[in-house]
Amino acid sequence: MSRLGALFGERRLVAELVRRDIRARFMGARFGLLWSILNPAIQLTAYGLIFGFLYRASDGVEGRDRVASLLCGLWPWWAFQEASSRGLAAIVDQGALLKKVPLSTDACVTAAVLSSFLLQHVGFVLFLGAFAALGRVPMELSWVWLPAVATLGLLLALGVALLTAPIYVVVRDTVHVVTAVLTVGFFASPVLYELNELPPSIQGVAALNPVAGLLGLYRLVCLGAGWPEARSLVSLGVVIPALWWLSSRAKARLAPYLDEYL
Amino acid sequence: MASTAGRSDAVLTAEGIGKRYERGESRFRRLGRYLRGDTFAGDDDSVFWAVRDVSFRLERSASLGVIGRNGAGKSTLLRILAGTAHPTEGRVDVAARLACLLDLGIGFDGNETGRQNAQTSLVLQAGLTTQEARAQMPEIEAFAEIGEFFDRPIRTYSDGMRLRLAFATITLLDPEVLVTDEILVVGDEEFQHKCREWFESFLARGGSLVLCAHDLSTVQRLCSRTMWLEAGRIAEVGDSRSVIRHYREAIGATEEGAGTRGTSHGVGEIAGLPFEVVDLHLRDCSGTETRELAAGATVDVEVDILAPGGTPHVHVSVTRDDLVPVYGVSSDMDGATAKPLGEGRWRFGLRFVDLPLTAGDYRLRAHALDESATRLYDTVELSFSVAGDDTDPGLVRLSAQWHSDPT
Numbered sequence: 262m263s264r265l266g267a268l269f270g271e272r273r274l275v276a277e278l279v280r281r282d283i284r285a286r287f288m289g290a291r292f293g294l295l296w297s298i299l300n301p302a303i304q305l306t307a308y309g310l311i312f313g314f315l316y317r318a319s320d321g322v323e324g325r326d327r328v329a330s331l332l333c334g335l336w337p338w339w340a341f342q343e344a345s346s347r348g349l350a351a352i353v354d355q356g357a358l359l360k361k362v363p364l365s366t367d368a369c370v371t372a373a374v375l376s377s378f379l380l381q382h383v384g385f386v387l388f389l390g391a392f393a394a395l396g397r398v399p400m401e402l403s404w405v406w407l408p409a410v411a412t413l414g415l416l417l418a419l420g421v422a423l424l425t426a427p428i429y430v431v432v433r434d435t436v437h438v439v440t441a442v443l444t445v446g447f448f449a450s451p452v453l454y455e456l457n458e459l460p461p462s463i464q465g466v467a468a469l470n471p472v473a474g475l476l477g478l479y480r481l482v483c484l485g486a487g488w489p490e491a492r493s494l495v496s497l498g499v500v501i502p503a504l505w506w507l508s509s510r511a512k513a514r515l516a517p518y519l520d521e522y523l
Numbered sequence: 524m525a526s527t528a529g530r531s532d533a534v535l536t537a538e539g540i541g542k543r544y545e546r547g548e549s550r551f552r553r554l555g556r557y558l559r560g561d562t563f564a565g566d567d568d569s570v571f572w573a574v575r576d577v578s579f580r581l582e583r584s585a586s587l588g589v590i591g592r593n594g595a596g597k598s599t600l601l602r603i604l605a606g607t608a609h610p611t612e613g614r615v616d617v618a619a620r621l622a623c624l625l626d627l628g629i630g631f632d633g634n635e636t637g638r639q640n641a642q643t644s645l646v647l648q649a650g651l652t653t654q655e656a657r658a659q660m661p662e663i664e665a666f667a668e669i670g671e672f673f674d675r676p677i678r679t680y681s682d683g684m685r686l687r688l689a690f691a692t693i694t695l696l697d698p699e700v701l702v703t704d705e706i707l708v709v710g711d712e713e714f715q716h717k718c719r720e721w722f723e724s725f726l727a728r729g730g731s732l733v734l735c736a737h738d739l740s741t742v743q744r745l746c747s748r749t750m751w752l753e754a755g756r757i758a759e760v761g762d763s764r765s766v767i768r769h770y771r772e773a774i775g776a777t778e779e780g781a782g783t784r785g786t787s788h789g790v791g792e793i794a795g796l797p798f799e800v801v802d803l804h805l806r807d808c809s810g811t812e813t814r815e816l817a818a819g820a821t822v823d824v825e826v827d828i829l830a831p832g833g834t835p836h837v838h839v840s841v842t843r844d845d846l847v848p849v850y851g852v853s854s855d856m857d858g859a860t861a862k863p864l865g866e867g868r869w870r871f872g873l874r875f876v877d878l879p880l881t882a883g884d885y886r887l888r889a890h891a892l893d894e895s896a897t898r899l900y901d902t903v904e905l906s907f908s909v910a911g912d913d914t915d916p917g918l919v920r921l922s923a924q925w926h927s928d929p930t
Contacts, residue, residue: 273650277647281643284635288635359630361630362647514559518609520607520609
């Protein structure tokens with residue numbers, strides 16, 4: 262918690278780094294933010310067509326719209342995946358700045374994670390609204406809980422990034438390991454499917470995945486789905502603090518050496 | 524570790540700081556060792572100390588110069604003081620608001636405009652809000668004097684423009700301690716003058732400065748004390764004038780020993796020229812060769828020119844150590860002639876009576892000219908210093924008297 266408190270104390274610095282990161286992403290691009298929405302939208306449409314037309318599975322679990330379910334799986338996953346990956350590279354990416362200005366590496370990592378999360382959620386919320394307008398998603402009061410669920414996702418991605426970012430500074434293979442894990446994670450997590458669509462024999466194991474709990478919460482608040490598996494919520498509740506604890510240990514050990522590798 | 528825990532009246536304290544680099548171990552092994560918290564098990568040959576056993580205290584309104592050859596550990600020391608590198612051993616206490624300007628920059632992003640970068644720097648380093656930072660932009664723009672480039676990406680800037688922007692931003696950060704390096708090596712004379720004035724007023728206002736530079740005259744002018752680093756350790760620390768003199772002697776001795784620079788052949792040593800300076804001496808009134816003059820001393824300059832094909836002329840000039848011209852005189856303009864020594868060798872003698880230079884370091888240059896004094900063939904220089912009160916402003920001490928009866 263003290264680390265979160267320190268980050269809160271650096272909120273002005275983090276906000277400036279987020280602004281700088283977003284400016285850098287869209288520099289020279291006339292349609293800036295539009296691209297960060299359009300590309301996921303194309304992928305979502307492609308998955309929707311594959312499931313709807315190819316496999317004729319337009320109805321999802323409990324009669325929910327399949328594409329709406331995909332929306333609440335894919336987009337939060339993209340947010341998590343992009344935030345984790347960009348957060349991992351944040352210290353190296355900000356190396357030129359860190360060599361000249363004594364900034365907190367936590368602030369750099371947080372800014373990269375936060376900007377990814379914010380941008381992805383702009384697209385997510387816009388599409389959720391569009392789906393509601395089209396009547397494919399019920400407009401529920403539970404949507405007010407979306408910021409809380411997104412915060413959990415942010416804390417999970419931040420935990421991954423804070424743990425891997427200093428390791429990546431020393432050993433650059435880290436990015437390939439994390440990419441491989443995220444690829445496996447994409448298929449092992451209920452992104453394209455819902456947890457209770459899996460064979461009962463493996464549902465128990467799959468529920469130990471903390472991302473399953475996270476995506477379950479997204480579907481709960483956005484689609485009015487049932488509560489996710491208790492095991493997946495416990496896993497989420499355990500993994501987030503565990504990642505933060507581990508990342509604090511790693512930072513304490515690695516921080517004195519990082520400047521040698523930047 | 525750098526900390527902000529203050530200690531008495533010192534604004535910056537370094538205690539036994541050292542920075543060690545280890546070699547001969549794969550990154551994977553290193554990562555494992557770091558994570559386990561194990562110490563490096565390699566032998567002494569695998570260890571390189573960039574900085575070792577460096578301790579000092581910097582008081583309020585004091586200035587410390589850091590000098591040394593390339594690789595002496597100056598940049599590493601500055602980065603540790605600035606908090607951008609961790610010392611392997613020792614500690615740094617910072618008890619004041621510290622800003623750093625290293626490698627001509629303060630973390631600018633080349634793709635962003637000068638305005639965006641300056642604004643970001645104020646938020647990141649001074650903790651201002653975006654609105655507060657925005658309000659400071661006109662002042663930075665005025666100080667930097669880079670015109671329309673202020674709103675162009677920094678990647679389009681010259682080194683001088685980049686420095687102008689960085690320096691202008693630093694002035695707005697309002698630091699109590701400034702850690703900086705070769706800041707005055709780029710930029711035009713006018714901006715360098717502006718920077719020097721700002722430094723002087725910064726120190727007068729109670730600011731403290733750590734300045735690392737190869738330009739020794741700047742260090743001497745701005746820093747009351749100087750630390751000379753040699754192979755990562757302090758070789759000498761104390762009064763700037765004295766330390767810089769000893770450093771110069773050491774550098775000169777090394778270079779002479781290596782045969783790279785003779786006592787009177789600093790520039791343009793080209794054998795076989797039709798008009799070539801082969802010797803240059805500076806002697807006091809007793810005829811003794813000297814490089815350290817008392818203020819107001821009378822000195823003789825002796826220049827030998829080898830000119831087998833004709834009668835040469837000579838131009839003798841004095842510049843400050845940073846090459847600001849002080850005076851120049853030519854034999855042809857004064858109708859002076861050389862004394863023939865035989866075998867094409869000629870000697871010019873020139874006396875400076877009551878040399879009115881202020882205290883500092885200077886260069887004496889002799890240029891060999893042809894018979895018509897229209898073509899310059901060769902240049903040789905030597906350095907000398909003038910002792911005296913360091914606070915004298917300007918280059919020369921003009922003859923002036925206060926009187927009580929102004930009209």
